[in-house]
Amino acid sequence: MSQPTNSDTPQGLVYAITAYVLWGFLPLYMKGVAHVPSVEIVAHRVIWSVPVAGALLIALGRTRDLREALQSPRMLAMACLTAALVSMNWAIYVWAIASGHAIDAALGYYINPLFSILLGAVLLGERPSRAQIVAIALAALGVIVLILEAGEVPIVALGLMLTWGFYALFKKSLPIGPNQGFLLEVLILTPVALAYLGWLGATGQSAFGGTTYDTLMLMGAGIVTAVPLLFYANGAKQVRLSTIGILQYIAPTMIFLTAVFVFGEKIDQGRAMAFPLIWAALVIYSWSMLRQMRRSRL
Numbered sequence: 314m315s316q317p318t319n320s321d322t323p324q325g326l327v328y329a330i331t332a333y334v335l336w337g338f339l340p341l342y343m344k345g346v347a348h349v350p351s352v353e354i355v356a357h358r359v360i361w362s363v364p365v366a367g368a369l370l371i372a373l374g375r376t377r378d379l380r381e382a383l384q385s386p387r388m389l390a391m392a393c394l395t396a397a398l399v400s401m402n403w404a405i406y407v408w409a410i411a412s413g414h415a416i417d418a419a420l421g422y423y424i425n426p427l428f429s430i431l432l433g434a435v436l437l438g439e440r441p442s443r444a445q446i447v448a449i450a451l452a453a454l455g456v457i458v459l460i461l462e463a464g465e466v467p468i469v470a471l472g473l474m475l476t477w478g479f480y481a482l483f484k485k486s487l488p489i490g491p492n493q494g495f496l497l498e499v500l501i502l503t504p505v506a507l508a509y510l511g512w513l514g515a516t517g518q519s520a521f522g523g524t525t526y527d528t529l530m531l532m533g534a535g536i537v538t539a540v541p542l543l544f545y546a547n548g549a550k551q552v553r554l555s556t557i558g559i560l561q562y563i564a565p566t567m568i569f570l571t572a573v574f575v576f577g578e579k580i581d582q583g584r585a586m587a588f589p590l591i592w593a594a595l596v597i598y599s600w601s602m603l604r605q606m607r608r609s610r611l
Contacts, residue, residue: 325551337567361535462583
């Protein structure tokens with residue numbers, strides 16, 4: 314297992330960039346199973362992630378940490394919370410891609426870093442810089458513009474922002490490695506997923522087994538779920554925080570471009586006004602973060 318580092322290693326950069334690029338291509342995969350109900354897809358993401366994550370832990374010889382976690386009621390309770398949040402995030406994301414709201418999904422992941430800063434300030438007593446406060450205000454203004462222009466709350470964007478933001482917050486408090494934590498989460502979700510898929514099969518509503526295409530795509534959902542997360546977990550240990558902060562915009566940018574140029578989603582007037590505000594907020598946020606990192610090294 315790689316240890317955290319204050320410099321960017323070539324291997325870490327490859328891991329992190331690979332994770333974000335894979336996440337950027339994920340909408341194309343999810344669009345291929347858009348005819349399958351979102352909850353069924355999430356259930357298969359859970360079940361087929363278990364062998365992938367389990368094989369990695371066995372190869373790394375880190376199964377002891379997982380056994381200890383399964384024997385700790387406190388850790389299990391915390392993992393249940395993070396598992397619930399990540400499963401809700403997956404469900405919202407899958408539904409957004411299938412229903413033509415990929416642009417809103419990109420929006421949610423763009424504003425998530427700024428929401429994390431806000432959570433840190435409110436819940437952890439962290440003190441944001443002036444530039445970060447300006448960035449949060451600009452992002453909030455962008456969301457307000459969307460609400461006023463569209464006449465409705467951007468539920469997909471806010472849902473992804475809230476679930477992933479709180480997932481990341483509570484994940485930091487989970488005293489277990491990222492690979493072990495991910496396997497623990499999907500193991501907790503597996504009984505529910507199996508029960509739901511069993512019910513679908515018993516009532517003749519399951520897409521799994523219907524056609525070879527659907528069966529293979531649903532089995533592959535675990536691979537496309539687990540592999541990017543595992544690349545990210547190991548890459549984050551080998552690159553600087555500032556680098557991760559910049560690289561994280563790869564995925565929502567790819568999602569945005571895919572939504573517009575591949576899926577043909579339209580950018581209405583509200584989004585045309587909101588996205589520049591949010592992009593400006595991200596530029597300010599990134600600039601502030603880079604300045605802080607430079608000062609800390611002096």
